[in-house]
Amino acid sequence: MFNFLINPNKFNKFADVIFKPLIVITSLTIIVGLLLVYLSPLDYQQGLTVKIMYIHVPSAWLALLTYAIMTIYSVIGLAFKTPFSFIINKAIAPIGAVFTILCLLSGSMWGKPMWGTWWVWDARLTSVAILLVIYVIIIFLNYTFESREVREKTIAIFILIGSINLPIIKFSVDWWNTLHQPASISKLSSPSIDISMLQPLLVMTVAFSLVGLIIAILRIKAEILMRKNYL
């Protein structure tokens, strides 16, 4: 049933089926999300600046999610030697990098009026910057080695080593005194964000993930085509 997640041919077929509906759904979600953001109330403290959050938080989540997906696929790829894992790793690393850049830029734009600075070296900001560096190294590694097998496995091992950074990013705000605020939404407690702001945030998150998914599908399909001779 979930074969399309590991088999290139089945993935191609699956992608062909869902691609057009996906585009329709995505455009609808984006429109609804932007409308909701437009209609969402101003914060009692931040005023209009709160709306940067609707870009910042989804891109941060997706930057982490992309890396988590790459980690899972690397484990699968190294353990079962599935070529599709390495296709995924190559295809979605730039997407994660773009989301990380988006997260850092929007955070910076929010930080200047709110905190009074573009950038501080606190634990959360530093660890996300390191995530960006890791993404960039992964992209570089794709163009470094001559042998394909070497390239793929090296990247997978490197991704696994770099995944130490994920829990550090997540828990940095709880472990250390940081300028960055702790998470507003967690499973254990009721969110400390009002429902009228939570709704647009969630819709925007879905919209961002769908856009990421569309780009990922296109890149993965291109990658499969390029490797047709090897698969």
Add this chain to the structure above:
Amino acid sequence: MSLRFQRLILILTTLVMLSAALLLILFNTKQNIVFFYTPTELIENKITSGVKVRIGGYIKKSSIKKKSINSYEFKITDNKNEILIFYNGILPDLFREGQGAVIEGSINDQNTVNASKVYAKHDENYMPASIKKELEKNNQWKKEYK
């Protein structure tokens, strides 16, 4: 010794190492890397004057005094101790009374600091302005730091 046995031993050592590392890190993160200190920590540690520090806390209610354009004086508190801050410069948007802030500057003497930079700290609460008014009307608005 066979390859499998060597691997087994190595896997076990790795697991022991990683779990020890996890314990060490989880039990020791709280105290060490600090972006800022609270006023109580600062006073208790008796840092010599002239040292650069970051202090985090809440801005005491009705303590902000504007001395001239872009020159301010206010108090940072953690409900136990407070520290007087002098600052020349532009304050960030979020800087208001009762709000969290981080101040970077050098210590003059025990309880006063010359700030070179002021960051406003935002908490994890997001709330529409209208609801806050509503809450305040019904006297349900709670603010811990006054």
Add this chain to the structure above:
Amino acid sequence: MLLINNLSFSRNKNIIFENLNLSLSNQSITQIRGKNGSGKTTLLQVILNILESETGEIFWKGKNVKKNIFNFYNETTFIMDHNTCTKKLSVMDNINFWRGLSSSKLTNNQILLLLETFNLQKYQNTKTMYLSSGEIKKLELLRLILEQKKLWILDEPYNHLDDLSIKILNQTFIDHKKKDGVILFTSHLNPNIDNLEVVNF
């Protein structure tokens, strides 16, 4: 002794060899003969499990090599086509290292005698980087006798050797064969050994 079943290996979709079968009996010398670049070295590396085969199995004394790899290594000496001695260490240091790794029971006197027969005793404390390539090759071949293993696998052993040394090497092969040994080597030459089994590759 050594049984190779249905072995195939390919590199980047280029098939190097396919469905290869080979069996080496006790007291035998086998040569794999072929041109440069025909994959002789690769075959040896696949047999030694340095490279992983795509299909096929290898058995040593009836046991699967992959599952008992250290038992297999424990009875094997592998001489590569290039030098494996550490250039910055002296001849004696290298020998002691090999001796320790293979848990060889040779005494110091026996080793000195060996060095004398190979005409290397004057270099005992010289760093190997100052030896000529023929002398280094002889030092390398010393490992055959030093390690006292049953199976000898050699990659191009005749390179860099003069006629006399080739004769000595052939004699060593025959001696080892008489002592229940098994020898597998690759070469593009046609060595003068009786009862040589040749696999054309």
Add this chain to the structure above:
Amino acid sequence: MTLIKKILLFLKRESKLFYSNIVDLFSNILFFFLSIFVFVFSLGADQELLRTIGLGIIWSLLLLSSTLSLRKFYEDDFNNGVLTIIHMGGISYELIVFLKILSHFFFVQMPFLASIPIASLFFDLPVNEVYNLIFTFIIGSLILSCLSSISASMNLLNKTNFAIGSIVVLLFSIPVIIFSVGINNPDINVNSLINLLIGIALIFLGISPWSSAAFIKLALRNK
């Protein structure tokens, strides 16, 4: 028992190699001191300034000097096939990496320990800071050895882009630097910081044998 004998044999060989390569080590230390001079002269002889930034400079230069010996880590033994011979002697690649890390720690990093007090003289560092620096360096250099092993084994795989190995070392040494330099914050809990550093060292000590061995096996397969 035989395995322990072989491990001792391996370490003995490493120590012999260390003596024959001792000039390399001294050049690394010389590099370290010369770069300190370059720093001091480019900043000017402001004693106050040097004292505040001294610790950071010493740490970053130690880091850079240790990336110099990166290529020596596996390359020689890999190219002449000694790694294969050792493996055929009955030691798994993971164990070889572990032993290599230990010997790198003792023979390459520890000699720098002696040069730290001299280096801190140039920056006029207070005694307790030097003491802390030595203490954190002992743990931090173990982490650096693990990182060097990972990136050196990664360098076996590519013959052109050597910068990538140094980048990996620098990237993962960021936490080491943060916590090691943080120790001189006047009111930090030194014990918890040391514990944290040991924790990081254990993590890298745990993962580097596996990842380095994987890289080495890959490199052997694609030699």
